[in-house]
Amino acid sequence: DTDPVVAGEVLTYTITITNNGPSYARNVTLTDNIPDEIENPEFRYRISSNGGTTWGDWSDWSSWSGSYNLGTLPNGEKFEVEIRGTVDPSTLEGSVITNTASVSSDTEDPDEGNNTDTEDTGVITRADLSITKTLAKDTNLVETEIEYTIEVKNNGPSYARNVRVMDEIPEGLLFVSYTSTKGVYNPNTGVWSIGDMSDDEVETLKITLKVMDYNPIINEAEVVSDTTDPDTTNNTAVSDKVVDVEDPLIKGTVPREGYFEFFVDREGKKWLLRIPDRGYTTGWIPFVRLRDTENFMTGYYSDRRYYLKFNWYSSGRCSLIFNDRREGIGIKYGGR
Template sequence: MCSASYPCPASAAPGANQSVLGGGGRTAIAPTYAAADGVSVSGAGGFGAGSCPAATQGDCRFFGTSAATPSSAGVAALVLDASGGPGSLTPSALTAVMTANATDRGTPGTDNAFGAGVLDAFSAATGRADLSVTKNCLPNGDAPAGVLNPCSITVTNSGPAIARAVTLRDDIQSTTGFTVATSSTGCTAPAGTQSGNATATCALGDLGANTSITIEISERSNEPQDLADTAKVSSGTIDPNPSNNSASDTLHVVGAAEVSIVKTAPATATAGGQITWTSTVSNAGPSTATGVVVRDVLPAAVTVVSVTASTGSCTAGVPGNSSQPTTCSFGNVASGASPTMTVVATIDPGFTGSMHNDAVVSSTTADPDTGNNSATVSTTVAASADLSVTMVDSPDPVLAGRPLTYTLTVRNNGPSTAKDVSLVDVLPGAVDFTSVAVTSGSGTCVHVTIPIDPPEHQVECLLGTILPGAGPTTVVIQTLVKPATPAGSISDSATVDSSTNDPVSSNDTASATTLVNTKADLRMALTSDKDVYKPSATIVYTATVTNVGPSDAAAPTVTIALPDIKAAVYVFDTAGCTKAGQTLTCPRPTSLAAGGTWSFNVHLLVKGNKGVVTTSATVASATLDDAPANNSITRTVKIGK
């Protein structure tokens, strides 16, 4: 025991196992309980003080722990014997009986001077208290996850004695995490999430005979599982019937997962372009949601590009078919988790208007609120088609009077379908329209003359609907460059249009500038009214210029080399020619059209009596003539009787 030599610290908490520094480095332990001291003994073995052996009470007294220890052992032996003999109580149970029945001394409660008090052998060995325990965990059926489910535990003392220092131990076994709570007096529960096993304890103090006490210990699990609960009661008083000292019950916790879905999409999109839908699944718990699946019924007017999920696997369905939705299986989704599903699709190029998308999330875990398990989004889809037109002229350069072909190619670069496509080609005034044909694609074209001064003419085509990326629509316009067109250049322009919005207008117009050259194949002819002339007769020559083309010949001039004056002399002409020596120059004041002829006469008077008269004619023009061999001719006539 603590003494003046080995004092117990005053600051030690009552009931704590305390030690104090002793002499020579020894330590002294505060007592668990106190036992008899200063008792009279036989003096055997040399123990005892005073008159030994003791003849009367007070002789041969024995002091200190040397006296208290055998006294405590004797009490322990009495308790074990009363309880059923050696082994009937565990050491801790034996100590509990002895301390529970000790008589408190000194400071109330357990202290560092007397421990639990002075041992009471009679009370410890003769007291009997039949304790029993019952337990009822509610609800009796399925217990909801995420809430505290109460277990009511009642301890009853059927007597006959007071049950000293009653304690209750509640052992809970689980397969996954859970929490325990209690507000009952004297009870404590482990804090935080428990895993596997956990124990709540209650120090209920003394319980009178034929009285009961009820405490409540609540258990919560966020995941489905069985919580096997066993309560055991014990006290410092011998219990003659330990078979009713425990009771068990099981909470069958079923899962509950508040699963919801939110879907996002762009407010606007373009036909023929891509659209992305994102579905976010959230689990507000409390349990893990198992077998989570999102089913997304895509609109009919799309083609799936990809379906991905942040976890799990996905399968593309059939757009527009509610029985074959696009799905993503997320498996198990923990409470607080938010996996996502992303669908990328291409909108049909011909679709416009409001596009709807519906998605539903489901789970094999019970969902307390299914009102947020579906989501719908809408997107306004507009058309946008980038039409373009190109033009090729052929040949270039071209000769006036020859055919000139314009090939126009119309394309829809998308992304949307172009509707009501039209093409207008304003032809240059220097060409005459020959024909038009749509050689690829489809459409109809007409040639239109616009009655203005000077008049204009154009080709107008209705090409209908052109799909994006489709083969080009080709329009071939055949024209003829007017032969009278002077050398230089002419321009043609065409414009494509549509009722569908075109985001790029810079490629809606095309033009071609063609270099025009001229060439006229002039042919000279010189004839006479006779082949043989008498002396002093008049020779009438006819000079004829023919323009084989293809171009008009600019102001052709005919030069006539007259015969020797001894053979014939110039009289007059019908072309207003100018004579200089024996050369007659005959200019035409206007151009000679391709295919046209120009004729005039020259009169000569025969001077000789015999022989021949030879006259030559040559034609020339500022217009290129690449066949000069036929530009000159000589005519010889005879003179005779």
């Protein structure tokens, strides 16, 4: 009853058997070897004793075995059968399903040319892909790691072919690692190549990234495939959270080292100093001493390599002395 039919949806065949007489047809048998593309076929039937003017009630649906014995069919009686089944969701676009039905009886038939009929049905594919993206591991500190979780689902009804997700790493984030339940993620192109997905299949990608920028970062992902998607409104996902880390507590420019940034993790009592143009960073280091009030902060750190001392006031006034003895880096800064 549908041509073309969508892979993964139900296809129904209607077969009408008529005894054109003049005699009763004895031991009438309908044979229909349903094609392999049709899954879980079932049938029902109804009878008209007046040539189709009125019909009796439909029978209940029953599993179709390939043939059914109608018994005796009087002259002028019609027997209508519906056979339905789900088209295999993996059936390829452009395929043709060929189904042949035939009827026979023990009574001699003067015209066997109308005892067989064949129906060809074209197949198209449709796969509704959806995607969600969440920031599963959050942070408010620069140069610490976050983790995005991307989930893709094929809502069917057909298989989705050559599924891929475009998730280019935004500026300000540095790739660390990934894990996926299927396929391969290329951090250089930002493409997660999943491959084919069956109907109702769900796959997950987790990407670990290091936050390198303290400006707000929004990350978006999009899923596509070679199969026509009937609903593209759910093919794009933006992370449920914006990556927005703490700004530098002190930043400035000094003659020898150039521009620097100094960050403080007040909760974890750690500090980090970096010189972006030189690719230099200390990483996060715990303070030896930190005094932190609402309007004033002072801290100190010293070991065989580093020396740090700073003062910061809520008014904007600040001072910082830093030395990296191994790298020969020295900063002495005072300002607002």
